[in-house]
Amino acid sequence: RFKRIYGYASDPLTTDANWADFRRREVSELHARTKAEMDSIAGNPRQPLRHTSCVMAYDPVPACTTAGYSASAAYIYFGDYANWLQKGYIDAAIPMVYKCGSTNSFEDWVDYFASCYASYPRPIYIGQGNYINLMADSLNQMQAVYAGGLMGVSNYSYWSTVGNGSCATAGNDPTWWSYIATNLYTSTATIPDMPWRNPATATEGTLWGQVTNGGVPVDDATVQVGALPAVKTDGAGYYVATLIPATTGSYTVYDVTTTKGTDTATHANVAVFAGDIRRQDVALDVVAPTITEQPSPQDICPGTIATFTAGATGEGTLTYQWLKDSVNLSDGSHYSGVTTATLTVSNADAADVADYHCVVTNAGGSTSSDTASLTLKEITVITQHPAAQNVCPGTTAHFMAAATGEGTINYRWQKNGSDLADEGHYSGTATATLTVSDADSGVEGDYRCVVTAECGSVTSDAAALTLKVIVAADLDTDCDVDLADYELLELCASGPGIAYEGGCSVTDFDLDGDVDQTDFSVFERCVSGENAPPAPNCAL
Structure with a gap:
């Protein structure tokens, strides 16, 4: 594998820097792949599982510099734990600081990890060798860890809980447990949380998968997630991209491009979920889907249903993801069928007015449909x-x-x-x-x-x-008592005891056979003026 990747015709020398880097790469790939496989185990009640690695801490204590770390035994012997911590391949590192007695070397290692790794995204738990220490010396070392600001201790016993005072094992003394409980662990500790694995607090996610070509795993392919640093596939074709920025409690989408030689595949709109891991396999020999039916614009009445359909053909399993204004949709509220060929928008309102399109994906990549708009007609x-x-x-x-x-x-x-x-x-x-x-x-x-x-x-x-009510005094029946009515009354005036002429009976308001002053008094009570209604009972 080394010769194939680096183009060597013969085996490398043990002093070859490329050979050393390659061996570090393989150990790192193992850590990354193990982490991805663990995190992908769904439905296990013990999740989130904690992936830790016991790492070398051989004297001398390195300087807190890049050069100092590169000269450390851990780096020389391919245990690149700083890289694993920085990239989130492990949830914690446990340096094996197995020192005998109350030595300055143990505390120097504690100081080194406390000062040099405080800003790393994953914690350090010191490995303490109680199997070679008297109980009092183990207690002193463990107290030094907490005094140094580190988060915890992992005791390593082989088969023995205590030493004999001369840096050799002394046997399995069961009083060790009560001793350490009385002198250090006087109460039950809370299991440290992993905020990077909790969707409610995490700000990053992980993407992994296998790259194949013709069903054969592709080694050393390049996988680019958005504009983030590219990662390489391992010998089994697996890649693991960690620490991908993602919206807390949600996801962020990326285009993922895989390349090996002249072969390339791009998966568009891949959602990376905060605090979670997603698998996205890639087949370099598979052609991305072809859109055979584009979604049509929808102009509908508010409160009704709009449907968008994208037809596609392609090799293998096709997956669909509908987007609204270039943001992934989820089923719920007005939307259903967001991961099918047909998106349904129910009870549409102003918030649904947008541009919609579908991304269709198979192992060979992704193809986006045309954009289709949803608009609302004017309500009545x-x-x-x-x-x-x-x-x-x-x-x-x-x-x-x-x-x-x-x-x-x-x-x-x-x-x-x-x-x-x-x-x-x-x-x-x-x-x-x-x-x-x-x-x-x-x-x-x-x-x-x-x-x-x-x-x-x-x-x-x-x-x-x-x-309107027409009163008796409204002689022209125009719903007011005004001058026109008075003129009609005046024409019919006859005087007391004198009979009115024919046609004037309507002006005899008091029905006494004449039209006299009494009738004029009734009229006067009803006068309202032009276009003003009189009082309904004015003539009574």
Whole structure:
């Protein structure tokens, strides 16, 4: 594998720097793959499992620099734990600081890890060798770990819990447990959480998968997630991309491009979930899907249903993901079928007005459909309600309504909830203005207009039609008592005891056979003026 990747014709020398880097790479690949496989075990009640690695801590203590780390025994012997911590391949490192007695070397290692790795994204737990220490010396070392600010200790015993004072094992002394519980662990500790594995707190996620070509794993392929640093596949074709920024409690989408030589595949719109891991396999020999049916724009009435369909063909299993304004949709609220060929938008409202498209993916890559817009037609709205009408008998009343809506607007007037037709007193029953002619008691009632357009019907407020009262003094029956009425009364005046002439009976308000001062007094009480209604009982 080394020769193939580096282009060597012969085996490398043990002093070859490329050979050393390659061996570090293989150990790192093992850690990354193990972490990905563990995190992908779904349904296990013990999740999130904690992936730790016991790492070398051989003297001398390295300097807290890049050069110092590169000269450390761990790095020289291919245990690149700083890389594993930085890339999240492990959830914690446990340096094997197995020192005998109260030595400065143990505390120097504690200080080194506490100061040099404090900013790393994963913690350090010191490995302490109680198997070679007296109980008191083990206690001192463990106390030094906590005093140094590190998060915990992992005791290593082989088969023995204590030493003999000369750095050799002394046997399995069961009093060790009560001793350490009395002198250090006096209460039960809380298991440290892993905020990077909790979707509610994590800010990053992991993507992994296998790259194949013709069913054969592809080694040393390059996998690029967005603009993040590229990762390589291992000898089994697996890649693991960690620490991918993702929205807490949700996800962030990326384009993922895989390349090996001239072969390439791009998976678009891959969602990386915060605190979680997603598998995305790649087949370099598979052609990305072909869109055979593009979604069509939808212009619908509010509250109705829109459907978008994207047809596609391609090798293997096709997956679908619908997007709204380039953001992945999830089933719920107004949306269903977001991972199928047909997206349904139910009970559409203004929040659904957007551009929609579908990304269809198989092992060979992704293809996006055209964008199709969802727009809403104008709902039917009454902009002017009819006003109540109080008219004189025999006159004309008008009711007016106005509305806006989609397409042709139709009007239908109703009286007391029943449709009207153009006949008798009525005209304009299917227009914005209803005319009621020659009003009489038979037309009194409540009038309303039902307005219908493409996006439904609405009903106006009801408006009452009532008739004004005509009093005896309203001689011209125009619903007021004014000068015109007085002139008619004056023409019929006869004087006390003198019979009025024919046709003047309507002016004999007191019914005494004449039209005299008494009748004028009644008239006077009813005078209202032009266009002003008189008091209904003025002539009594």
